[in-house]
Amino acid sequence: MASGSLIPTGSLRMAKLEDISNDFLREEVETFVTREDERENLIARYTAATPKMQAIAAGVVSARHHDVDAMTADALTTGTSALDVMDHGLIAGMALVGIKFRDMKIFVPEVLACARAMKAGMKHIEPILVASGIAPTGKVIMGTVKGDLHDIGKNLCIMMLRGAAFQVIDLGVDTSPDDFIEAVEEHGANIVGMSALLTTTMPNMAKTIEAFIDADLRDDVQFMVGGAPVTQIFADEMGADGYGDNAVECVDLAKKLSDENG
């Protein structure tokens, strides 16, 4: 995460937990974020955000979609830029949600509710970003591979990717190699994420990569793969460009791959 840029220049010391003015956010970080790097990162993000933005982040974390809707609309009409609301409010909130889910502090229903709150804010942001021609962090095609209908994990990854300003084209479940190829050609995306939960369908990841080779498109895209039975070893064997164990890693991976794309 590009936290460095969020620390206000001129700050003489590293921000501390006590510096987060929003009580709810401060307590959440204190209770749920144990990894040192992640704690520092979130503290830097939240202390760099105005109280209004912190309130939006808190609204996402506590899944109050009506409040996030209203607060986002208000922030935009009172002079905060769409990018700021997205970065310092919505995305900052989802970052904490992803960590809580990974560490089993919350479960899928709660993540779905937080994502709904994020979406309530994004619906105000998206048209502004589109109109002003601001490019998303990157474009990602996501799908569960052919023969597999497990999509909960894939959908959580998509929510987190969107929560990190990626534009995601969701191909749903049971996605054939041809569907992936068509989507890449149609949307000009250069990252393809594949999910599989069945050992019977995992080989379809390799088949999809082969189909891209046959279509002379392999060099145009980067593949990231995931899902419970998939491991780094499988990912390497099938020739994928990256493997992610959870939705937080999926976002980090997508960022890394899009940086490599330049």
Added chain:
Amino acid sequence: MTSRQRVLAALNREPVDRTPVCNPTSVATVELMDLVDAHFPDANRDAEKMARLAATSYTELGFDTIMPVFSIIQESSAVGCKIQWEEKDNWPTVRMTEPIWSEPDDIRIPADFVKHPDAKCVLDAIRILKKEFGDEVAVIGKTMGPWSMGYHCFGVERFLLMSLDDPDMTRTCLDRMKQSTIEYGIAQIEAGADALTLPDHATGDLVSGEYYERYLRDMHIEFAETLKVPIILHICGRTVDRMEFIAQTGMAAFHYDSKNNPAESMEVVAGRISLVGNINNPETLFSKGPEDVAAEVRANLDAGVQLVGPECAIPLQTSIENLKAIPRAVREWHRAA
């Protein structure tokens, strides 16, 4: 003891001559399909093929149970969900992205849904198996719990969001859907099932342990009381945090996943429910060899797990060799003990 006696005793936590081997979900594999010429998708819809493939669990693998229901969608098909029946090398599934219900009043369990071909097929297969193997082997049926039916009929995300937004509506939905669990269960008991698997996927991969207590424990108590054969609850994934509540249901057994440690799980359930499991599917049965399988069998036996077997429906490409290693390891362990 016959296999049947052994299984029924273990489900009641009574003494056995050796630990029974059991998969209460599915043992179907592509190799077994070839062996008896009963392939998916037909073996999920044609009673005779279903019975033939299921019997291999006893005749080829040497397990103590026969389970003819390889999928989790027979009754979903009967109540009107769209099914993708797939091919020889994959399981069928419900198209959960095209849900059929969105609120309690939509829920309709057709009066004669057990006569729907995809539901009846299981009843017929149980009758065939009962006739042929009934004295020797335990024939197990499968009836889906309302939580899993909720995923299929409402779509997973909608159903899970409803459970957070509106607990009362969720309870009403579960209460209406449980009719299919009970009716299909009774129909299979009448057809001759010795026990019933009841999958109800309130797993730690998706929801909290507190959820299980809030929404399902009491309903599962009701199932254990209403369905008059031993019930085997199946929830794959992480569940040790809710085994305390599961142990309170009065069900005979809990089929548990390798994400839970055998000894720790036995400690939590403390003799109130038998455990069945928990050999890992993707990493061990599918990807490793007989020795690794045997090691997981021993870990379960050492912990005192009452019935040993795979954690969930085994991957269709699992080798027969690895599956046969399960009963062999059980015999060896007893010999050494």
